[in-house]
Amino acid sequence: MTDTATLSTVHEDGSPERLAIDTIRTLSMDAVQKANSGHPGTPMALAPVGWTLWSKFLRYDPAHADWPNRDRFVLSVGHASMLLYSLLHLAGVKQKDGAEAVSLEDIRQFRQLSSKTPGHPEYRHTTGVETTTGPLGQGCGNAVGMAIAERWMAGRYNKPGFDLFDHDVYALCGDGDMMEGVSGEAASIAGHLKLSNLCWIYDSNHISIEGATDLAFDEDVGKRFEAYGWNVIHVDDANDVAALTAAFETFKATNDRPTFIVVHSVIGWGSPRAGSEKAHGEPLGAENIVKTKEAYGWPVDKDFYVPDGVQAGFEKSISDRGAPLRQAWDELREKYRTEHADLARELDALMGGTLPDGWDADIPVFEADAKGVASRDAGGKVLNAIAKRVPWLLGGSADLAPSTKTDIKGAASFEADNYGGANFHFGVREHGMGAVVNGMALSGLRAYGSTFLVFLDYMRAPVRLSALMEIGSVWVYTHDSIGVGEDGPTHQPIEHLATMRAIPGLDTIRPSDANEVAAAWRATMEDGKHPTALVLSRQALPTLDRTKYASADGLAKGGYVLASAENPQVILIATGSEVSLAVEAYEKLTADGVAARVVSMPSWYRYELQSDAYKESVLPKGVSARVAIEMAGEIGWDRYVGLSGETITMSTFGASAPIAKLQDKYGFTVENIVKVAKQVMGS
Incomplete structure (x- = not known):
């Protein structure tokens, strides 16, 4: 659909459903045009997807956007941020102070300094944004981590009559996400773990910045996901709300695997640039916006127009479903405090970002020893001492736990048949591991991922994003120097410490002996508001005599x-x-x-x-x-x-x-x- 003549087919009957969908489209167009930058085409194409999911399925209370058992909506296609901002505005999502999370004025200030509507969604910056997205594929991996966190929390805290955790995670992905390797790594993990609470919605519009995707990408993505072990559903037209509804209903009924919904859309739908790369990453232009609004049957002389009743109706459809669920959950949690008091206190600490009393009581003090111990070995001992008292400190490695010493002794593995396990096996997927760990951390867990320091190169994006989001992800890196020895220069990190230290907000700690390792883990746990990279040795390090030298508390x-x-x-x-x-x-x-x-x-x-x-x-x-x-x-x-x-x-x-x-x-x-x-x- 690229010529103006075809636009007359776009307008429909002005039903409440259609008005809401076109409001999302026109707000997105107007915001990008006013900012003179942005991506209007995907929000225009996917407005029916957003409307259907939010108004009919999403378990969400707009007045309590931090409800722990809410469904998560991750916009992995972060460049389509106006879709999310429009949804947050129309849903009436509130900040903790009761103010609108995204007001109409915030939308007018799209991409402007200090606005709540930056070019790509930013966690902490805007209420309702579940994770920072923009680097493609990261949101996909984060969503897997969130789904894992729900399964782990359900496995530990749900008891008969007390289903505290049963929420779902939705991620909206695009062609670019599917091209990025991290999405494949994360999808493979999710399929292996049979995460039936996870739904990815793939916007297949066959357009990238350079042109048609078949310039570089022509695989059958659905077949790939079938091979990953996902349930794959096709929706032939993104405007077909009935088909979208059926697809989401199928997801809700699927209990043995994650779901992948392939939605075929037309980028920039309804505009003279529809189906073209020109609708992707630049404003449509004033003339084209007028033509598009005419095709929608929209007032052409009104920018940022929200018809009467649209916001109230959209918010009501979500609140009528989500608010009673949230209220019932609050009541259930109060009863839980009586019948499962110990677990309730543990859960309060987890969700409050605090640590239980005596959490560090078992951290060992290491005696002076000239022969010493490798800091990776000391790290394993300290990790296990803390994990006994902080059960939500959990994680794993990219197939290197025996070398990184990050397995939790006596704990089961987290697998499809045991979601209560604490040892995670990410496989040789450093990038996927990083994105998944961030998703777990965004759900309140103190999650860690480990590998050799030199393989930081494979996962720099999620490490950087953990710092940008100010979340407590823990990165455990061992084999930290030329001390790796015979493995040679491919495994000996040189520039890696400098590049980590260059990331704002990332606490990179390289301890000198076993007691500094203990102090490093203590500092890591006490922070929790920033990610930490613990950099540990393969070779033994002398344990210094702290009666002769200063305490490691320094x-x-x-x-x-x-x-x-x-x-x-x-x-x-x-x-x-x-x-x-x-x-x-x-x-x-x-x-x-x-x-x-x-x-x-x-x-x-x-x-x-x-x-x-x-x-x-x-x-x-x-x-x-x-x-x-x-x-x-x-x-x-x-x-x-x-x-x-x-x-x-x-x-x-x-x-x-x-x-x-x-x-x-x-x-x-x-x-x-x-x-x-x-x-x-x-x-």
């Missing part, structure tokens, strides 16, 4: 003085496995009559949050002779060593050899640290 401040002469002449700064080398060099310098200081700097993020006075106490400006030691790239260390200091870092990739040989080759020895320290002092 980790909470990011960097702290581990050992120091009264008036230091040179400061050695290190992280992780290199701290013990710095301590040995400190002892050697002290024996040589040099007043030295060792600073353990496990978290730059935390250190930068400290006061100027504290920073001065750790790294006094008067001491310019500084050496940073880290078996990773140099980038970023200049802020701590200054122009007069030096770094002992990596400027190349590593090599395949025993760790001792690699340390000699690249200068990570006590002798070299002492040598460089004396050089920066001018000795």
Whole structure:
């Protein structure tokens, strides 16, 4: 449908259903036109899908958008944000203060500074937005994580007569989502787990930014999802509300697998640009908007027009279903407090983002040991100590749990026949794992995912989004340096620490010994409002004698003085496995009559949050002779060593050899640290 002559076929009878659908379409067109940027075509095409799902099926109370047992609606096609904003406005979704989550004025301010309607939906920024989307495929993975969280919470907390958790998760996806590998990884996981509470709606419009999708993409996506183990339904026309209704009813009746609804649509439906890439990522233009509104039978002289009764009717259709369900749920939860008091207290902590009393009582204190233990091994012990008392601390690895030490001892695996398990098996799917873990965290779980640090490259997008959303995802990365040894440069991370430290709001912690690992996990659990990356070693690290050196509690401040002469002449700064080398060099310098200081700097993020006075106490400006030691790239260390200091870092990739040989080759020895320290002092 690309010529104006065909537009006369668009207008229908002005029924309440049609008025609501066309309101969504015209609000989307007008908002994009006013902003002079955005994506009008998909909201126009999918308005009937949004209307059908929200008005007929979504279990949602607009007055209580944070109801824990609400259905989730994830807009994975985040560029179509005006579809979501229009739905939130018409549904009358409220903030906690009772104000509209998205007012008509907010829609007028689409894509403007400080508005509640940014170009892509942002979690926390706009009430009713369940997750931040935009990078395609991420919302698909998040939806899988949300469905997993519902199944886990139902498995743990539902009791006879108390079905506290039985909600569904819907994700709206597009051709771009289906092209991204992360959606395939997540779909494979969901099919394996038989998540029948999960429904993806695939907008198959065969259009991408460059043109028709068959330029690069011509597979039968439905057949692919059948192979994943999904129930696949086709709706031939996105405007066919009866067919959409039947598809959602089939989903609700399916109890043995997730559902994939393929909806065939025409992008920019009803406009002169319908079916063209020109309707995808740019305003339609004033002339085309007039023609489209005429085709809809819409007032052409009214922008942002909501006909009388449309918002009230749409909100009523959702509230009449959702509000009684939410009220009944609140009453059921109160009864639950009496009959299942212990679980109720646990659930209160989970949903309140707090920790149970005594949650850290079993965290071990590690005795001084020159031989020591790998920080990954210490991490496993601490994780298990916490998980005993915080059952919603759960997760798994990308097929590496025996190496990352992230299995919870004695706990079952989370599988299709046991949704109460705490050990997750994500398979060799780092990217999918990251997106799924974020979805679990968005549902209140303290979820973790683990792999080798070098494979961060496969999952950077969800790590970045966890920071953007300010959620408590935990990323456990082991095999953190050239200390991997014989596995060689393909498995030896170099630039990865610098790239993680560059992500705003991501707390990257590289502990130096077992007691710093314990402190790192404690800090991670106590935060919960930001994601944390725990960076752990494969090789054994000496457990420092904390009666001789400062307590590992200093980790909470990011960097702290581990050992120091009264008036230091040179400061050695290190992280992780290199701290013990710095301590040995400190002892050697002290024996040589040099007043030295060792600073353990496990978290730059935390250190930068400290006061100027504290920073001065750790790294006094008067001491310019500084050496940073880290078996990773140099980038970023200049802020701590200054122009007069030096770094002992990596400027190349590593090599395949025993760790001792690699340390000699690249200068990570006590002798070299002492040598460089004396050089920066001018000795």
